[in-house]
Amino acid sequence: MDRKQEILEAATRSFSLFGYKATTMEQIAKIANVGKGTIYTFFENKEVLFQEIVRGMICEMKQEATNVIQEGVSFQENAHAALMKMLEFRETHQLYAKIVDEEKDWRTPAVKQMLHQTEQAIVTFIKEKIDKCVAKGELRQVNSELVAYLLFKAYLAFINDWNVTHDESLSEVEIANFFQETIFRSLLV
Amino acid sequence: MDRKQEILEAATRSFSLFGYKATTMEQIAKIANVGKGTIYTFFENKEVLFQEIVRGMICEMKQEATNVIQEGVSFQENAHAALMKMLEFRETHQLYAKIVDEEKDWRTPAVKQMLHQTEQAIVTFIKEKIDKCVAKGELRQVNSELVAYLLFKAYLAFINDWNVTHDESLSEVEIANFFQETIFRSLLV
DNA sequence: AGATGACCGAATTGGTTTTCTGGTCATTTC
């Protein structure tokens, strides 16, 4: 089988299971059944290998988000579904969850960077949906970059941070209703 | 002069200058010109002393925020001014800034707790303004707790986090306009 | 020519010793 693919899969498994820092190149080599040096014929170094894998993860995430988008449904419903899906992915997907933890606990620079990139991907995904809906005339003309950023940060705050300072967490319906009557309401023409 | 006051002032200076962890009780005693044991006749322990000081800081912050509130001006203008003032306070006030740094760098539990308390104070401040404006009929009936939380998190995101991932920071006017046409717009009756 | 793993210097870890610090309390002070 394709040696590069073997290495990618081995690395994915190891990064997902142990995180970036705790994964060693030798371990990846062992899982992939190749010599350590072989890895370096396909990937410049550990960080580049990691970036490649995160790139793949981002694609996966975007795919899942795309899958919940429906034609002929309001922007709000689609944006809500997509954001919820991606934030669920953030907690569910082994690698993404590991990266989030690692950034909190160790602040590995490579991990921080990949986390930023992933968040940027989410924001960009939403931005594109906004642009499309603005073009269709469903939304008024807004700075889609800023709105996408606001939506991401707001959802993240209510889904991730709310529980830190409050006892009963908010249900998805409560969140959906709240954003409907605040941010989304303000975007309509 | 009042010994308790001397101690409070010495502790405030030391916490502001070196942070919670790096401030020792002996150092406070030395600055206050009292024996170390004397501190413990007024304050149960280091953490309680710290809490007392943060309580004072929160009052100071609320006072500054209150000072920018004007009667007969729209909710949006007042909320914006108050939030900006408090977030400026967060970066400018020696002690608050030190606490924020320390929480990032060392995660001292006592510091984390006080940071939460301070943020909660900001949210509550805004919540009360919302409630007042709802009562006056200037805003429609909303869940003021959620709206206050959203406003705080959103302002924090655009003022603190935006620059981390973007090159040119947003001007205050841009931020004000953006929130006017999104969140604030949705709160009007 | 492509794969490999022994090898290297730098970084990390783990264990040990030393120093520091929050808090107490017997003694001193006024």
Added chain:
DNA sequence: GAAATGACCAGAAAACCAATTCGGTCATCT
């Protein structure tokens, strides 16, 4: 004799250092 004090203690943190680990290279092997 009530309030203040600083020597003192135990546990936590820091400093230190030896031993190990790891990313990356390259001479050798297939």
